[in-house]
Amino acid sequence: MPRTLPEPSVDSFDLTVILSALADPGRRTLMRALYDSVDPIDCAILVARVDLGLSNPTISHHYRVLREAGLTRTVADGRKRVVRVRRDDMEYRFPGLLQAVLGAPEREGGQAEAREGRM
Amino acid sequence: MPRTLPEPSVDSFDLTVILSALADPGRRTLMRALYDSVDPIDCAILVARVDLGLSNPTISHHYRVLREAGLTRTVADGRKRVVRVRRDDMEYRFPGLLQAVLGAPEREGGQAEAREGRM
């Protein structure tokens, strides 16, 4: 029987907590991978895909931080953990934030970008 | 003679540094006051207006963090410090980020907001 792990209600989102959660590069990497996918993803598969180079306890810690900030929803089903971004809730409380944080390149010319106009 | 205090070039903006800078409530308060104003503001006047309840060294520290992240530009003229948001640079590197962070209410029903539709 799947059970949803503890998470804050959308009304109790805290911008400080959310920005602190997004301030970590590893957590942003997880968020981007989740953000690109519409469907929920198996935690283990996601981790294997992005390869953060961190230990299992640390990964688990990061998942928890994201979930307790309200950024993700995690459903435990047996030994499996399925996670997804709380898009609607985030959009309701902080419109455009996820797109601005996850959509922009980390550094100048990071990923494939438009790169036109403006000097 | 006015001199601009050291700041990063727009090409060396670091999302981790910027989000960390914005993760502090006091710094966000400063940023909002700056963001609402089009013209540069005298640091002392700004601080007096928002009243963070912090010591002078701490305020100075926060100003420095914002500046070194690339969020603000500070010009020293005599004993006066004039600061403003680097809107264009931020918009170029992280479009929509400042609006998303500074425009949304900190908590549910924080400031005067639309509050319509959506349950």
Add this chain to the structure above:
DNA sequence: TCCATTCTTTGACCGTCATCGAATCATAGA
């Protein structure tokens, strides 16, 4: 030149955080 004012830097303190190894827990399968 000297003093008073204002901001910054320094140094220290303390709490928080990222990280890992080891131990613990929970579940699926034999």
Add this chain to the structure above:
DNA sequence: TCTATGATTCGATGACGGTCAAAGAATGGA
């Protein structure tokens, strides 16, 4: 029931960050 597997918790450690008091520039005025 027993065991193997995957995730979490615990405990420790090192680093970072916010804060302030005290000391140190820098400036404007007497």
